[in-house]
Amino acid sequence: MSVETDLNPFAAPARMLIEGAAEGPLLFSDTALSFWGGVDPETGLVIDQAHPLHGRCLEGTILAIPGGRGSCTGSAVLMQLILNGKAPAGMVFSQAEEILTLGVMVAEEMYGRSLPIAVIAPEAFARLEGLDVLRIGAGLVAVPGASHGLNDAAPPVALPKLVLSDKDQHLLSDAVPQATRTAMRIVVRMAELLGAGRLIDVAQVHVDGCIYTGPASLDFAEKLADWGGRVVVPTSLNAISADQARWREQGTDPVLSMAASALADAYLRMGARPTFTCAPYQLKGAPAEGENIAWAESNAVVYANSVLGARTMKYPDLLDICIALTGRAPEAGCHLDENRKARLVVEVEAMEGRDDSFWPLLGYRVGTLAPNAIPAVTGLEHAHPTADDLKAFGAAFATTSAAPMFHIVGVTPEAPTLSAATGGQALQIVKVTRSDLADDWHHFNPTNGDTVDLVALGNPHFSFDECRALAKLCAGRTKHADVALTVTLSRATHARIVEAGIAATLEAFGVTFVRDACWCTVLQPIVPPAARTILTNSGKYAHYGPGLSGKQVRFAALADCVAAAVTGRAPAALPAWLG
Structure with a gap:
């Protein structure tokens, strides 16, 4: 519902996901945006080269997008933007959104910083395009002054009332460590936003928030650890932003590498396992069909739900550890049959x-x-x-x-x-x-036959079978001296390929391995500063890579990636099966 008159050029009732008021220049797009890989938390610039807002700055704007997409780490990026003073003044969505909203919730709970988030009807959202300035507040999204004379209040959103058990009430009380009750407050707030009727137990958690997105991500984890936070269910950790054991020999930035390692250590202090992989479904103890879990990391979530048949929402970073500390999660989203x-x-x-x-x-x-x-x-x-x-x-x-x-x-x-x-x-x-x-x-290959400087494999982390297939493709061939071929993978997979002799075969060809980190988090010089073009077999990295690395990224099948490592050039034409 909206009201438009000569005095009210645009005014629409809104559901406030985060309360508050803000006014600023409108930055509009009808394309959803992943903040991780899409927005630089230090500058507020949109770095996703495929997004219509590429190159625009979010700082001080009213950002209107349909919602988030892509990585669960968007919550941590938005929290860092808020603390850096580079965030939008407010945000307007056309649908309820959890990942970005959670980032603001945590900023409120931990740092007393916030920004309003409003949801308006899709038809009203479409009419935002072309407006110059927008105001959010008092249950309205409007052009400044348009609310004057507006008699219709925002319609109430009917959501089920969240019923907390005695166990839940205990987790909110002073009888538990400060970390536990803080985490529980955040879980409860998200459950209320989702319209959950109750909280449920989960069998395991996969934490994506161990990726270093800036000082705020480290401070958040260290606060929880210092406040007595201890996980109460088996908890695995996602890929981090450095190879924790070998970053010195790899020559990555010591300041960023030590911060990334310290972030990992904070989660280990809380009892999480040092799995450091974005493919937790490759680990022993992967969840069973029908099992309620709480996983973050976008590819892991869709794999768990779709391929394993386990049940998890697409949990935002920072909420993941809150669930691990409490063992409780909202009964909403893909935990429910009707939403699957x-x-x-x-x-x-x-x-x-x-x-x-x-x-x-x-x-x-x-x-x-x-x-x-x-x-x-x-x-x-x-x-x-x-x-x-x-x-x-x-x-x-x-x-x-x-x-x-x-x-x-x-x-x-x-x-x-x-x-x-x-x-x-x-x-x-x-x-x-x-x-x-x-x-x-x-789209991924606007030009053909480019000189390749780096072949980047392992986003998500390479499996044992992929390493074995790569070794067969490399057998009897000689890598081009000017091309680096680097594989990111988990510690567990690396140990398996070492034992099987696959690692030695690949290293003889010239493959280098990075454990713990993956291509969305690796630092220079793993991505050589002088490199101009990267070739990958990952659709995910082909999309995020240009914004994250500042390089040209091209895409090809695994066999063509190995051929490029030998010849120094990307494929010269469309694959035959697509021709």
Whole structure:
């Protein structure tokens, strides 16, 4: 609902996710934005080169976007922006949003700093385009002065009342450490925002907030550790921002590397395991189908929900450790059966002769078609994707979509049939053709045959099987002297390939390994300062890499990446299966 008259050029009732008032120049886009990999927390500049707001500064604006997308780390980036004084003055969404909102909640709880966040109806949001200045406050989003004479108040949002158990009340009391009750307050606030009726126990947590996004991320974790925070469920840690054991020999920035290592240590002090991987589904003890867990890291969330059949929301960074300290999570989102059904059907054209680049390209395309809705993908019933194919698909999908899961009919556990995936509903059908994926390949490769300085593999972390496949492709070949080939992977996987002799084979070819970190977090000189062009087989890194590294990033299948490491050049043409 909105009101427009000569005196009221724009005024719309709003649901306030974060209370407050702000006014500023409007910065509008109808494309969702991932703050991690999309916004520089030090400058407030949009660095996602594929986003319409690329190069614009968020500081002091009223940022209007449909919502967040991509990485769960957006919450930590927004908190750092707030503390740096580089954040928007306020934000307007067209849908309820958890990741960015959580960053403001934590800034309020821990530092007494905030900004208002409002949600308005999609039709009202569309009319924001072209406005110059906007004001948020008192349940309204309006042009300054437009609220004068406005009689309609913002309609109340009917949400279920959160009922706290005796256990929950105890976790809010002075009988528990300060870290526990602070964490519980944040969990309760998020549960209320989500409209959860109760909190539930979770079997395990994967913490993504151990990625260093600036001093605020370190201060947050150290405060919780100093306040007596101890995890109460098994808790794994995501990739961090440095190879903790070897950053000195790698020559990475000592100030940033020590800060990243100190951040990891703060989580270890709270009892988390030093897994340091963005692919926790590769670890022993991966969750079972139907198990309630609390995972952060976007690719891990969609893999857990979609491939493993476990149940987790797309938990924001900082909320992840709060759940680990309390063992309690909102009963909302993908914890509930009704929220796990597809809302869109994506039909994929048969494509014979495809190579492994098919899966990240398809995931990227499906994510753009389903930016907020869980899709059911058909046409792959006989494709027999491997775990690594699904990892590549899911990581690229989670880059362009905010949805917490996908279904592939005949492949993923909750989609034995299309009817099972959709709950029997008749849904909109969209198609993906070979031409669509060729367009996406050209998006990542605007030029062909470029000189390559670095081949970057392992986003998400390379698996044992991927390392073995890489060794076969490298066998009997000689790496170009001017090309670095670097693989990021977990400590656990590295130990396995060392024992199997795969690491020695790869090192003989000239492969270097980085453990603990991944390509979204690595520092120079792992990305050589003089390098101009990076080649990757990751749809996720092909998207985020240009903004994070400042380099050109090109995309290819694994075999073509190895060929480029030998010849020094990226593929000269579109793959044959896309031609």
